[in-house]
Amino acid sequence: METIQTGFQKEGYFPVSILVKNKRNTFLHSRISGKTIADFTALLSLLLDSGLSVRDGLEILKTITGDHKIITLVDGMEKDLKAGYSFFSSIRNISSSLPDIYKSMVLVGETTGDLAYIFRKINDYLIRQKRIREKLVSSLIYPVIVLLVSVFSMILISTFIIPKMSETFTSLGSGIPDEVSRILSLSRGFFIVFLITIPLIALLGFSISAVRRKNSSFGIAVDRIKLMIPFIGSFFKDNHFLNILFTLNALTSCGVTVEDALKEVANNAGNTAVKEAFIRVHEKVLKGIGLSAAFSDEGIIPPRISKWVAVGERTGSMDTVFGQLSDYYENELEKKSTRFMNLIEPVLIIFTGLIVFGIVILIIIPLFSIFGVLME
Numbered sequence: 001m002e003t004i005q006t007g008f009q010k011e012g013y014f015p016v017s018i019l020v021k022n023k024r025n026t027f028l029h030s031r032i033s034g035k036t037i038a039d040f041t042a043l044l045s046l047l048l049d050s051g052l053s054v055r056d057g058l059e060i061l062k063t064i065t066g067d068h069k070i071i072t073l074v075d076g077m078e079k080d081l082k083a084g085y086s087f088f089s090s091i092r093n094i095s096s097s098l099p100d101i102y103k104s105m106v107l108v109g110e111t112t113g114d115l116a117y118i119f120r121k122i123n124d125y126l127i128r129q130k131r132i133r134e135k136l137v138s139s140l141i142y143p144v145i146v147l148l149v150s151v152f153s154m155i156l157i158s159t160f161i162i163p164k165m166s167e168t169f170t171s172l173g174s175g176i177p178d179e180v181s182r183i184l185s186l187s188r189g190f191f192i193v194f195l196i197t198i199p200l201i202a203l204l205g206f207s208i209s210a211v212r213r214k215n216s217s218f219g220i221a222v223d224r225i226k227l228m229i230p231f232i233g234s235f236f237k238d239n240h241f242l243n244i245l246f247t248l249n250a251l252t253s254c255g256v257t258v259e260d261a262l263k264e265v266a267n268n269a270g271n272t273a274v275k276e277a278f279i280r281v282h283e284k285v286l287k288g289i290g291l292s293a294a295f296s297d298e299g300i301i302p303p304r305i306s307k308w309v310a311v312g313e314r315t316g317s318m319d320t321v322f323g324q325l326s327d328y329y330e331n332e333l334e335k336k337s338t339r340f341m342n343l344i345e346p347v348l349i350i351f352t353g354l355i356v357f358g359i360v361i362l363i364i365i366p367l368f369s370i371f372g373v374l375m376e
Contacts, residue, residue, distance in 0.1 A: 036067065036069045036070055039067060039070060040073060041119060043061050045120050045122070048119050049119075054081070054087050058074050058078055062075075086110060088103070088107045101247055104247070104264045105118050108256055114255075121249075121250035125250075132330075143348055221273075224273040226271070235333065235340075236271070238332050240270055241305070242329040244265045244278070248261050252319040253319040262278060265278055280298065281297075290313060292309040292313055
């Protein structure tokens, strides 16, 4: 109700009482694709940069886009604004499709009156995330295909080819030789282990996820372990800190205090272990402890960040330091993606070679030996 009243007051109306007759739009709660959100953000950022208000920007946006999903999204937002809701409240209405950082930055932009700058930064954030995601996916396509082909080949040999060969031996009246029986037993064992392992891994992942949601201490421990996994953990950690530092840069650049900016990133950190660390940092800063000292007390926060922040504290240019750090972590992620591709190719060649070698030793050579005995 306060949101509706605030919206009316911004328009110059001061109602004594408000009666809400209609329910709020519910279609916005349906999930919206990342592409639709990215396109909407890019277009609205361009319009707000040209000096248009949010309402005028939304109205013009519908005329320049041919995407019906964006038009539907904008229609819902316009109805919210006409009903007296704030723009942030309308954005929050599609929260199931938006990252928390998106909503927080919109709230800050609406509070400071600088939505144009905030949407420009949000657009930059989405572009960065898309570039990192696409590079990671492209680096995983080749190894995943090779792995799937290898597993499929083993299943095919175990379930179709070897049983057909055993039928052939039986039809010749010679019975199944001991070598073939051994191969069949080995293949059946492999297939059974494979069928059991996949559901067990899925069940384990589901159980950990369920317990993680209910037990905060367990969730923190799991998220901390995620960051310690060789290479993968480092990649995730750099991505978390890229998002955090980018947000700190965006918020402090538009006049938000470091204390308030820390509170926002602490509430929206994707990793609970990182989130708890930034909550403690925020509490220490409120008590008067320097930001660099608060960072250095948290082992999960890289020492590089506290050292750079110490420089920013001396020069008084914290937003610049946060921007430089976010650029650094973006470059680190790109380097690690390239390094991963360079490393995974020889590993896959060795892995594929071992599979072929195993097939030759366990299947091809014994079968040729058996056919040689039968021919004699």
